[in-house]
Amino acid sequence: MDAKRSGPQAPRLAEIRSRWLDAVIAALQDDQPVVGAALVGSLGGGRADDWSDIDLLVVVEDAALHDFVAPGRLPSGPGQLTFAIDARHNGPRGTRAVSAQYILDRLPLWVDWHVHPVSLAHWPSDCSVVFDPRGVGRTSADFSEYLNRGQHEPFIPKSPQEHQAMLLALVPVAGKQLARRSPEAARTIEFLGGPYEPEAAWEDQLAALRRLLDGFSTLGRPDSLAAAHAFLALLEETLYRTAA
Known part of the structure; x- marks a missing residue:
């Protein structure tokens, strides 16, 4: 754990998160346009506690970027998708991001999807690569630095x-x-x-x-x-x- 105080044990939350993640990773591995995936944020950096949300960095073929983040396209695993919002402004130009909430066993799970085209992608230094058959390159930048490089995508106004x-x-x-x-x-x-x-x-x-x-x-x-x-x-x- 880092200097941030971790929360008390909540094994039910950790089990729900693990079950969702196992199913979604399996689905991503079978998804033809997906080049690789990594855990980022606290899970990727080994700083997670039972209360931690999920941050996923998914690398896709360039031509698939737009369709991959379309409503209903991202895998939901065993969860019910109840909320999703375009969060592309949280990433550099040419990438996409979606913040979503899923419900499993009547409890919410927050997931931040970061979807990057393979032509712009590198694995941040503090991520945990889940699968990478094509050998995406590494960068010395941590995930925060990686997201904040260059210009960002514009903010999409919300109703x-x-x-x-x-x-x-x-x-x-x-x-x-x-x-x-x-x-x-x-x-x-x-x-x-x-x-x-x-x-x-x-x-x-x-x-x-x-x-x-x-x-x-x-x-x-x-x-x-x-x-x-x-x-x-x-x-x-x-x-x-x-x-x-």
Whole structure:
């Protein structure tokens, strides 16, 4: 682990993540335009805990880039895709990115897909390559440096409904930060529309997240809403057990 505090053990989350990842990697290996794949972020760098999300770097044939990130094209494994948004602005020109939420066993899993054409691709120094039959080259840059090289893709404006759906999907992300007792939790709660209370007890921050969920009840996304409530219930149970 790095200097960032890891969260308490939550084996159910780790099992869901592992099961999704095993199925999706198998699907990617059988996907003809896919050249290779690697874990990046905390999983790729060996810094993950049970609360960590998934960051995948997928290298595809240049001609397949546009179609590969089309709605419904990315593999969902055993999960139900409940949210996906174009996040290409998070990567350099000529690449694509999608942020998505899947639901497995009634709990949410956040996945950031980074899809790069083989002509521009290298494996970052801090990634974990899952498969690479063509021998994509390496770079000395870490993943953050790799993403921030050169000019970025332009931001694609989101509709108000898309923005609200994204905020709902980010509630469990705030819960993950709360599990780690990270100061980022207070900032994320504020971004979601709640109060900025960095000194508040975790019980109060959890209550703020539940109030925010009540505001999403009319959004028409019952599966995401139920999964977020289930995630916060698991978070509360885990933190009380840890404190006991």
